[in-house]
Amino acid sequence: PQQRQQQQQQQGQPAAAGGHETQQQQQPQQQQSEEDVPFQPTPEELKQMEETLPMFVETMWGLSVMDIESTVRQAAKKVLKDMAVDESVRRRRAEGLIEMGRVFRDASAACKEEELTAAPDAKQRIEEALLKAAAHAQEKSGR
Numbered sequence: 001p002q003q004r005q006q007q008q009q010q011q012g013q014p015a016a017a018g019g020h021e022t023q024q025q026q027q028p029q030q031q032q033s034e035e036d037v038p039f040q041p042t043p044e045e046l047k048q049m050e051e052t053l054p055m056f057v058e059t060m061w062g063l064s065v066m067d068i069e070s071t072v073r074q075a076a077k078k079v080l081k082d083m084a085v086d087e088s089v090r091r092r093r094a095e096g097l098i099e100m101g102r103v104f105r106d107a108s109a110a111c112k113e114e115e116l117t118a119a120p121d122a123k124q125r126i127e128e129a130l131l132k133a134a135a136h137a138q139e140k141s142g143r
Helices: 002-010 015-036 043-080 087-117 122-141
Strands: none
Touching: 043 087, 043 122
């Protein structure tokens, strides 16, 4: 240790610098090893995720619906208020939007009837997929 201090002093480095340098070299290695460890939820955390999953899915569904409605509303506004075309073109666009709305409404009604007699709805499928993924993660972690 004394020889190292003497060498550092001869090189113009304070004696404490050597120890600080070693600490700095060790810290990135320690941080890197902590980052390499994958997240493994505890059984309690998995149970809490399963309990909150329906609320999460419902929230995401609602946000998606709001985003789609907003996008359609903005697009319709631009198409109908486009002053670069004459009124007859805007009128035909409006009629086309009305027809498209009817098609979507009818398709929605058909899907609702089908849901009652057939497969679960999209929200339920998402919920089931997330639950399966959580169960798979729990199996992999061996807990």
